[in-house]
Amino acid sequence: MGDSKAPASQTDCIFCKVFGRTEWSGMSAADMAKLNEAKVCRQFDRGEAIFYEGDECRGVYCIKSGLVGIRKIDGEGNSVLLGRLGYPGTTLGYRPLLAGECHRGTAEALEDSQVCFIAAGLVRWLLERNPDLGLRFLHHAAKDLGNAEEDFFQNAAHPLRLRLAHLLLVLKDHYGENFDDGTVMVELPVTRQDLASMMGARPESISRVIKELDQDGLATFSGRQVHIQRIDDLLWELDPAGEA
Amino acid sequence: MGDSKAPASQTDCIFCKVFGRTEWSGMSAADMAKLNEAKVCRQFDRGEAIFYEGDECRGVYCIKSGLVGIRKIDGEGNSVLLGRLGYPGTTLGYRPLLAGECHRGTAEALEDSQVCFIAAGLVRWLLERNPDLGLRFLHHAAKDLGNAEEDFFQNAAHPLRLRLAHLLLVLKDHYGENFDDGTVMVELPVTRQDLASMMGARPESISRVIKELDQDGLATFSGRQVHIQRIDDLLWELDPAGEA
DNA sequence: GTCGCGCCATGATCCAGATCAAGTTGAGTT
DNA sequence: AACTCAACTTGATCTGGATCATGGCGCGAC
Numbered sequence A, B: 001m002g003d004s005k006a007p008a009s010q011t012d013c014i015f016c017k018v019f020g021r022t023e024w025s026g027m028s029a030a031d032m033a034k035l036n037e038a039k040v041c042r043q044f045d046r047g048e049a050i051f052y053e054g055d056e057c058r059g060v061y062c063i064k065s066g067l068v069g070i071r072k073i074d075g076e077g078n079s080v081l082l083g084r085l086g087y088p089g090t091t092l093g094y095r096p097l098l099a100g101e102c103h104r105g106t107a108e109a110l111e112d113s114q115v116c117f118i119a120a121g122l123v124r125w126l127l128e129r130n131p132d133l134g135l136r137f138l139h140h141a142a143k144d145l146g147n148a149e150e151d152f153f154q155n156a157a158h159p160l161r162l163r164l165a166h167l168l169l170v171l172k173d174h175y176g177e178n179f180d181d182g183t184v185m186v187e188l189p190v191t192r193q194d195l196a197s198m199m200g201a202r203p204e205s206i207s208r209v210i211k212e213l214d215q216d217g218l219a220t221f222s223g224r225q226v227h228i229q230r231i232d233d234l235l236w237e238l239d240p241a242g243e244a
Numbered sequence C: 001g002t003c004g005c006g007c008c009a010t011g012a013t014c015c016a017g018a019t020c021a022a023g024t025t026g027a028g029t030t
Numbered sequence D: 001a002a003c004t005c006a007a008c009t010t011g012a013t014c015t016g017g018a019t020c021a022t023g024g025c026g027c028g029a030c
Helices: A029-038 A094-099 A120-129 A131-157 A160-175 A192-198 A203-215 A231-238 B029-038 B094-099 B120-129 B131-157 B160-175 B192-198 B203-215 B231-238
Strands: A040-044 A049-051 A059-065 A068-073 A079-081 A106-109 A113-119 A176-178 A184-187 A219-222 A225-228 B040-044 B049-051 B059-065 B068-073 B079-081 B106-109 B113-119 B176-178 B184-187 B219-222 B225-228
Touching: A029 A113, A029 A120, A059 A094, A059 A120, A079 A192, A094 A120, A094 A131, A094 B131, A113 A120, A120 A131, A120 B131, A131 A160, A131 B094, A131 B120, A131 B131, A160 A176, A160 A184, A160 A192, A160 A203, A160 A225, A160 A231, A192 A203, A203 A219, B029 B113, B029 B120, B059 B094, B059 B120, B079 B192, B094 B120, B094 B131, B113 B120, B120 B131, B131 B160, B160 B176, B160 B184, B160 B192, B160 B203, B160 B225, B160 B231, B192 B203, B203 B219
Parallel strands: none
Antiparallel strands: A040 A113, A049 A106, A059 A113, A068 A079, A068 A106, A176 A184, A184 A225, A219 A225, B040 B113, B049 B106, B059 B113, B068 B079, B068 B106, B176 B184, B184 B225, B219 B225
């Protein structure tokens, strides 16, 4: 007790707003007690690192609030933000733990975030006693893997404009504020540079595409504020036929 | 007994040459017996489909011999071969099963292959009674996920020539025949078109890059035979610095 | 045989997006 | 306010790879 950093409220997980959405819900009371006792919550300021690329994986991180991204440094020294963002309810770091690897990227709080740490030993202990827990992580991993493969070849197949439109629509689901007139306001959680790196493009190209969308009247960009004027047209571009 | 198709020898898994490399090894004798009894092995000829994109996922497929690839049809009707190939010992189809999805791609035997089918119900039953089995699949999924993310941004970062060099070196590990003079002969398991689709490129571009490598004396291509003359130089291109 | 039909090679041209090079804006600091 | 530094915009230019078009070649079917 008595940390220099203000500790996040170390509430019982059962009271955590996002608990139901995590893989951890559904364990026995005894195991829950163990988890509650051992977990360590803490507040991270925007820009602060939670763990570093190359670090040994000491456990997993359950995101209570805020937003966390994973960064890698590519061969040329550029910082690249991976597509898979950590929203509240997401447990980060399970991949390297289970694959027996070091962290492949640096986790950084993209907004002020509250994060609970669960040590590797405890995770393994819980996994052994709760086959369901493993299955839920397996389900999660299977989903992630599907998305990663999907992204891989969507990326190759579609031009930048479409990929940006797609990303906007995804972010809208998490950060969108719907207006009465059918338009939507989205607050981008990342800089344009990060936006670019997430889509495998350069910032200049993003700027140009943004200008295009702006001129076409599809959306208005101002700093990190995006006002989507014509969602239907954006959807149309992604899938002219009308999916499914 | 008495199928129109020649059934693969329905040997006990314990005698299967690749059994030790699969996720299935390490279960109790009783569970093994159950698996042996219920599995269905069969021979697939080159080009034959094992399951189809969009099919409900009825179980998983353990590859005993041969080679299996996953194809998707992209928006423009082109066939795209995914990077993740199924070598002997690989269990295919676990991803959609665990994610509760339909098959996202068509599995096709790239060579004559023997494949054992294990029904979904049995898989779930075994997973519940064998936490370790789940953990091994989790480990596998975690590895696959790591590779998928790695590929994603390697693809964006490197030009075609490097990506082809990399793929060649991977295939070498599975299909290479080392000669005394240090050169290697690789028999490509796929057509140039598939090669192209795996790397998100067009066949014409592959042809041109191949000609380049040929002229530079790095490798000689003749049909599906590739004679790698200077592996060290190929490695050098991938990582001029000298990894690690 | 030769007909057809994928697969592959090669040339000519085009284009999305990268790269290079200045500016501009904007938030934070002293 | 003036200074700084990073994020952004905009323009000019270059280029890897796509696209379009054509011809050769290997192979199975008849």
